[in-house]
Amino acid sequence: xxxxxxxxxxxxxxxxxxxxxxxxxxxxxxxxxxxxxxxxxxxxxxxxxxxxxxxxxxxxxxxxxxxxxxxxxxxxxxxxxxxxxxxxxxxxxxxxxxxxxxxxxxxxxxxxxxxxxxxxxxxxxxxxxxxxxxxxxxxxxxxxxxxxxxxxxxxxxxxxxxxx
Amino acid sequence: xxxxxxxxxxxxxxxxxxxxxxxxxxxxxxxxxxxxxxxxxxxxxxxxxxxxxxxxxxxxxxxxxxxxxxxxxxxxxxxxxxxxxxxxxxxxxxxxxxxxxxxxxxxxxxxxxxxxxxxxxxxxxxxxxxxxxxxxxxxxxxxxxxxxxxxxxxxxxxxxxxxxxxxxxxxxxxxxxxxxxxxxx
Numbered sequence: 041x042x043x044x045x046x047x048x049x050x051x052x053x054x055x056x057x058x059x060x061x062x063x064x065x066x067x068x069x070x071x072x073x074x075x076x077x078x079x080x081x082x083x084x085x086x087x088x089x090x091x092x093x094x095x096x097x098x099x100x101x102x103x104x105x106x107x108x109x110x111x112x113x114x115x116x117x118x119x120x121x122x123x124x125x126x127x128x129x130x131x132x133x134x135x136x137x138x139x140x141x142x143x144x145x146x147x148x149x150x151x152x153x154x155x156x157x158x159x160x161x162x163x164x165x166x167x168x169x170x171x172x173x174x175x176x177x178x179x180x181x182x183x184x185x186x187x188x189x190x191x192x193x194x195x196x197x198x199x200x201x202x203x204x
Numbered sequence: 205x206x207x208x209x210x211x212x213x214x215x216x217x218x219x220x221x222x223x224x225x226x227x228x229x230x231x232x233x234x235x236x237x238x239x240x241x242x243x244x245x246x247x248x249x250x251x252x253x254x255x256x257x258x259x260x261x262x263x264x265x266x267x268x269x270x271x272x273x274x275x276x277x278x279x280x281x282x283x284x285x286x287x288x289x290x291x292x293x294x295x296x297x298x299x300x301x302x303x304x305x306x307x308x309x310x311x312x313x314x315x316x317x318x319x320x321x322x323x324x325x326x327x328x329x330x331x332x333x334x335x336x337x338x339x340x341x342x343x344x345x346x347x348x349x350x351x352x353x354x355x356x357x358x359x360x361x362x363x364x365x366x367x368x369x370x371x372x373x374x375x376x377x378x379x380x381x382x383x384x385x386x387x388x389x
Contacts (some may be wrong), residue, residue, distance in 0.1 A: 170276070170312075171275070171276075171312060172275045172276050172279065172374060172375075173275055173312075173373070173374075173375070175311070179311040179312070184311070186309045186310060186311045187309045189311050190308065190309050190310075190311075190315070194304075194314060194315045194316075195315070197316075197319050197369050197372055197373070198319070198365075198369070199316070199318070199319055200318070200319060200322075200358075200362050200365045200366055200369065
């Protein structure tokens with residue numbers, strides 16, 4: 041922990057539990073922090089997720105990093121989850137892809153692109169992953185009104201029995 | 205065999221055959237499929253009612269839709285349904301296919317399944333007990349006896365409207381229409 045604090049400026053590190061380490065970083069530093077952690081033995085990207093802070097007009101990307109080592113390679117300090125948070129602008133959501141560091145970031149970034157509309161630069165294929173339809177607003181954003189959408193779309197489809 | 209049924213068997217052997225050998229297609233949607241393994245295995249033993257599970261839709265004539273239907277699943281459901289040979293019976297299982305259930309205000313689940321394919325019977329509940337499947341099966345027998353389980357005929361007659369609804373949700377469909385659609389109406 042001290043190592044990472046001395047290596048990078050402008051980050052805040054906190055330890056809420058014994059097995060958790062939360063790093064809040066600026067978006068420019070994120071890839072180098074990921075690479076730094078990977079070199080330290082945290083070689084597994086467990087999840088990328090996204091939080092929509094609509095009042096602050098920001099998206100928060102959350103990277104969860106753990107380590108999968110052989111049993112004899114553990115030195116004791118690797119058995120923690122590192123939660124790496126960064127905030128990006130909500131108006132024009134752009135970010136760089138983490139694929140050069142962790143290859144398994146690809147499906148997570150596709151999912152976030154689909155559900156939040158964040159554009160990851162350098163991602164080889166940002167094609168739809170789950171959804172079959174196109175939405176005007178990506179459906180996981182806070183300003184997407186699902187109830188309105190259901191009324192506008194699904195309830196307008198007629199029952200077949202009513203047509204003679 | 206019931207002696208009173210002999211007359212029916214001699215009169216309409218095909219219908220009685222369909223009625224007592226319902227082959228359900230292995231198709232899982234949503235959470236309701238968790239009720240099906242105890243139903244087809246020894247705990248509730250669906251084979252007492254002649255219901256077996258078959259691997260492909262080409263051999264099946266009963267379609268249990270066992271939970272919420274997302275837009276992507278709807279595509280698979282339509283494909284499966286269209287592959288099944290006539291006569292085919294569909295049963296919506298659980299409250300989600302009926303009107304959306306607890307997923308009513310979701311952006312990606314369809315609400316009324318009978319807008320897209322015809323449904324012969326519904327089982328309400330979230331989740332229904334396995335016994336409810338047998339109640340549904342016996343109801344379906346009565347419907348078949350009285351020639352009321354005619355969803356597949358309705359599908360043929362009103363295919364134009366069903367296809368229109370399907371295309372509204374899924375966009376352009378990749379497969380050609382199952383029945384010819386008259387354009388001049």
